Amino acid sequence: MDTVKIGLNDWLPDQPEYGNKGLTVATNVLPVVKGYETFKALADYSNAGDNYLRGIFACEDITGNVKIFAGDQNKLYLYNNSTSNLDDVSKVGGYTLDTTDVWKFVQFGDKVIAVAGTGETIQEYDLTSSSTFADLATGVNAERIAVVRDFVFTGNNSSGLNNVRWSALGDATSWATSQTTQADNQDISDLGAVTALVGGEEVTILCERGIVVGRYVGTPLIFSFNTIESKRGCNFGNSVANVGRTIFYYTDDGFYQFDSRNGSRPIGYEKVDTFFKNDFNTSFPHKLSTAVDPNNKLIMWAYPSNSSSSGTNDKILVYNYSLDKWSLINQATDIVSSILTPGRTLEGLVAINSSIDALPASLDSVLYKGGNILFVGSQNNKLATFTGASLNATIETGEFEHSNKKLSLISQVRPIYEKTDSATATVTVQVASRKTTASDYTYGSASSVNTDGFAPIRSNNRYHRVKLNLTGEWTNIQAIDIDITNMGSR
Numbered sequence: 001m002d003t004v005k006i007g008l009n010d011w012l013p014d015q016p017e018y019g020n021k022g023l024t025v026a027t028n029v030l031p032v033v034k035g036y037e038t039f040k041a042l043a044d045y046s047n048a049g050d051n052y053l054r055g056i057f058a059c060e061d062i063t064g065n066v067k068i069f070a071g072d073q074n075k076l077y078l079y080n081n082s083t084s085n086l087d088d089v090s091k092v093g094g095y096t097l098d099t100t101d102v103w104k105f106v107q108f109g110d111k112v113i114a115v116a117g118t119g120e121t122i123q124e125y126d127l128t129s130s131s132t133f134a135d136l137a138t139g140v141n142a143e144r145i146a147v148v149r150d151f152v153f154t155g156n157n158s159s160g161l162n163n164v165r166w167s168a169l170g171d172a173t174s175w176a177t178s179q180t181t182q183a184d185n186q187d188i189s190d191l192g193a194v195t196a197l198v199g200g201e202e203v204t205i206l207c208e209r210g211i212v213v214g215r216y217v218g219t220p221l222i223f224s225f226n227t228i229e230s231k232r233g234c235n236f237g238n239s240v241a242n243v244g245r246t247i248f249y250y251t252d253d254g255f256y257q258f259d260s261r262n263g264s265r266p267i268g269y270e271k272v273d274t275f276f277k278n279d280f281n282t283s284f285p286h287k288l289s290t291a292v293d294p295n296n297k298l299i300m301w302a303y304p305s306n307s308s309s310s311g312t313n314d315k316i317l318v319y320n321y322s323l324d325k326w327s328l329i330n331q332a333t334d335i336v337s338s339i340l341t342p343g344r345t346l347e348g349l350v351a352i353n354s355s356i357d358a359l360p361a362s363l364d365s366v367l368y369k370g371g372n373i374l375f376v377g378s379q380n381n382k383l384a385t386f387t388g389a390s391l392n393a394t395i396e397t398g399e400f401e402h403s404n405k406k407l408s409l410i411s412q413v414r415p416i417y418e419k420t421d422s423a424t425a426t427v428t429v430q431v432a433s434r435k436t437t438a439s440d441y442t443y444g445s446a447s448s449v450n451t452d453g454f455a456p457i458r459s460n461n462r463y464h465r466v467k468l469n470l471t472g473e474w475t476n477i478q479a480i481d482i483d484i485t486n487m488g489s490r
Contacts, residue, residue, distance in 0.1 A: 001411070001485045006397055006466070008035040008479055011326045013275040018437045018463065020398025025467075028391035030296065030318060031325035035478035036395065038470075039329055041388035048381040049077055049086045055103025055114070056376065056383065058339035061127040062110055066342040069112060069125070070383065071095075071103035076114065076123065076133050079383065081342045086383070089132045095120055100286035102238065102335075106147045106199070108172050115142045118158045124172070138175045140165055144237065146199030149216055151182075153203050155194035156237075162188045164197070164205055164214070166223070182222050188212055191227070195237030198247050202260065206234040206249060213260045228263055232256075238288040241299050243321065248290075248299050250276070255319070267319065272326050276317060280304070284311030291336040293375035297322040300329075302336045302377070331391065333377030333384070341372045393470040395477065399437070399463050407487040409460040414453055414481040415468055423473035429480075430469070433461035443467055460487060 011026035029036035051072035058068045068079035070086060074094045077086035097103075101117035113136065114123040122145075124136040142154030142165075152167040159165055168174035168181035177184050188194060192208030203223070205212040211229035216222070232251060234240060239250035247258040248267070255268035255276070268276065280288075281304040289302040297320055302313040316329035316336070377384050402408035410431050419425040428446035446469060447455040466480060 001483055002402070004402070004482045004484055006400075006480050006482060008395060008397075008477060010271065010324075011328070012271055012398075014270050014272060015398070017465070018399040022398060023395055024398055024465070025394055025396035026327040027395075028329055028331075028393040029327050029395065029477075030298070031320045031323060031327050032476070033323060035476060036327065036393075037476050038390040038393065038474055039331075040386050041331060041391050042333060042377050042379050042384040042386060043388040044379070044382050045084070045376065045385045046079055046383035047083070047085045050075060050381065052334045052381055053378040053383070054097065054101070054116075054335065055105060056335060056337035056339060056378065057103075057105035057112070057114075058337075059107040059112060059127070060340060066340045067112070067127060068339055068342065068383070069105060069114070070378075071114065071116065072381070073097040073101075076103070076125075079342075089125065089130075091123065091133050091135060101143075102286065104143075104145050106145050106152065108147055108152055111172060113145065113152060113172060115145045115154065117141070117143050118156075122154070136173065138167075138173070140175055144194060144197045146197035146203060148199040148203040148214070149201060151216075153197055153199060155197045155205060159185055160187060161193035162191070162207070164188065164194060164203070179219055182219065184222050186214075186223065186225060188225070191230070191233060195234050196240040196249070198240065198242045200245060202245075204247060204258070204260065206237065206240060206247075208235055209233040211258060211264070228260060229258070232264060236285055236288055238286065239290050239301060241290045241292050243292055243294070243299075246321075248319070248321070250288075250301065257321070267321075267324065268326075272317065276303075279306060279315070281306050281308055281311065284308075287311050287313055287334075289313060289333075289335040289337075291338050291375065293338065294373055295375070296320070298375075300336050300375070302333050329391070331377075331386075333379060336375070336377050339374055339376050341374050390471075390473050393468075393474075395468040395470070397466045397480070399465045401463050402484045403486050407460060407462050408464070409485045409487055410457050410464055410482055411485065412454045412456050412483045413447075413466060414483075415449060415455075415477060416479040416481065417470070417474055417477035419472075419474045423475075425470070425472035425474035427455075427471075427474070427477075428469045429455035429457060430467040431457050431459040431464060432467070433459045433464045435461050435463070437463060441465070454481075454483075 010022040012022035055071045078089045112125040118141045122136040123133040142157035144155040165185035168183040191210035196206040198204040203214040214223040254273035256264040301317040413429045430443040432441040432443045434441040
């Protein structure tokens, strides 16, 4: 009998099952250096708005107080830290977003500026004085927005689908073309519509058929625009997220990472591109939502799968950009975002739940400490945090044979996993074995891990794969040890 260790490596659903050195399934887990960690379900953070949320944004005012904004099809909201309500801060008359419109927000000095497509006037909220949003009298409505140096940029706007327009230097209220104020606009030719903008020291303009970078050069040109990618663009503007100058996006042929010096490199090829293309319900591309979880070095894409006939996002694709590893979460959420947390008083905690024991996280959690970055989602028209109970997880290995041309018997499997001392966690093991790689296979009954740390199994044939089912509050799983014996040839 031999003991074989199988590391729980990259999730590689695009690879064949036989000989797959990674995993064929890694569901409801987060990729880490050694194996995978647990992922928690959504827990309500706010009370409900009127409709499902189409945008979430957080910022600090000049005194360091955190403000959390959200928007749905008719209203803009400000989160009330004392009551947990989403207070209506819409302009008089509210809004009427089209089916595919979403809210995009930026902070420009002490102003929050929001856009929601060419059918809505750009909105402005002064963090020092406003009680509601108001129209920003620009003459330009827009689908995309970014802050670039001391300018506000819009793209895919009422001047044209391929047009970018920027405000006066340091003044988001002035947009008339002027060499004096440096407000101007530019058509991006031959690359289709502008689908996303990413700001910073330079502006990255993602279009349907290419990517352009604009750099400030002063008058008379003001910005110089250079096409970096002309053979590939971004068809799904809501797939774009950035970490500093590094941009992540999805387009028809897969997932990419982009920076202005090196262009695009594939990050999902032969890993998850085919899986996602087959699973993503492209009848609802506007529901796609993307955000960065900087604490865990993750990009997350919430999307509607083909199992979601209504178009509700029912899955989250996860990418660890430091490790180049992926996983999948089965969790419904209308949108994902990163926010700053406002500090919580005891009265504020009571607004979440009158019972301290029923709070979605322990009292020392970063959830209740002001100024921490937190990855959030939404459910039932509410802001929600991923601080609930750990989701039930499933991991499946690739298929392997122990010895060429010989049958083999698996007698026990020992998962190498950890949990906190007081937590309850359960791991069960299933094995599927078959004679040829073209044969059908069926997983056997689940065997629980006993007090000695292994699950007794009896499964024999030539090719094997192992499934792990994890429930409860486990923390990390790294590998499995398999006791396997050759049985001769047949």
